[in-house]
Amino acid sequence: MRGMVGVVTRGTTGPNRLRRMDRWIATALEAELRRADHPVVVDLGYGAAPWTAVELLSRLQAVREDVQVVGVEIDPARVAAAKPYERDNLSFIHGGFEVPLPGTLPSGSRPVLIRAANVLRQYDESEVAAVWTRLRGRLAPGGLLVEGTCDEIGRRHVWVALGPEGPRSVTFATRLxxxxxxxxxxxxxxxxxxxxxxxxxxxxxxxxxxxxxxxxxxxxxxxxxxxxxxxxxxxxxxxxxPVVDGPARWRQGEVTVAWPALAPRG
Structure with missing residues (x-):
């Protein structure tokens, strides 16, 4: 469709798959969520079922009750299937890496978080930098892009956290x-x-x-x-x-390392 950036991916998902990432986000983004005038977050490419967006709302409401989650999918059939799950502070729209088209976010705001889990896995490595740049450009000041991959039941997960200025860190998380x-x-x-x-x-x-x-x-x-x-x-x-977190995170089977130490050569 005109204006949509990206391609339809496999869309496999499942309940509680992104719990480790959500738990980390709730801590890393706590201050920004609390200070935002319009705390809007985007679950980009939530897949064939809306569970990850539903769970993200629940977990972030523990930080800020009025947070709004917008699930974005490039496959219109997936958006239609998710519509019955809409409720206060949870909506689903058709879109891609343009995240999303102007005027579609609540209050006309920019997201304090874009989460893209298991989306870029199906793209070529050469396409990643351009996608990161596009998504970072959509963030609110102080916002966060979290992009990574996990297994089918969320036991093992690795993600990159990026601010508007670029990549900051890589987190490894596992059920020990x-x-x-x-x-x-x-x-x-x-x-x-x-x-x-x-x-x-x-x-x-x-x-x-x-x-x-x-x-x-x-x-x-x-x-x-x-x-x-x-x-x-x-x-x-x-x-x-350069490990940038501490024992409170390590006890949960996590470790976060500054991006420059792991960035690809060249």
């Missing part, structure tokens, strides 16, 4: 009981990084160092995977990796 070693998360790297997990690239060096720290922390396994993860991340930070 399902993890054999940290590099298992490589299969869920977002499109900008997944083909860069090769020797000579920073993300490969990071995951190699993480596996090494995980192996060194094996004696803590008797105390549980959580304590082993915390020790491994502590070792990474001590070795100079």
């Amino acid at each position: 009981g399902s993890l054999d070693r940290p590099s298992d998360l490589a299969e869920r790297l977002p499109k900008a990084l997944i083909h860069r997990n090769v020797p000579g690239e920073p993300v490969h060096a990071f995951l190699t160092a993480f596996d090494r720290a995980w192996a060194s922390a094996a004696p803590l396994s008797a105390l549980g995977a959580r304590q082993r993860w915390i020790r491994a991340v502590t070792s990474l930070r001590a070795d100079g990796w």
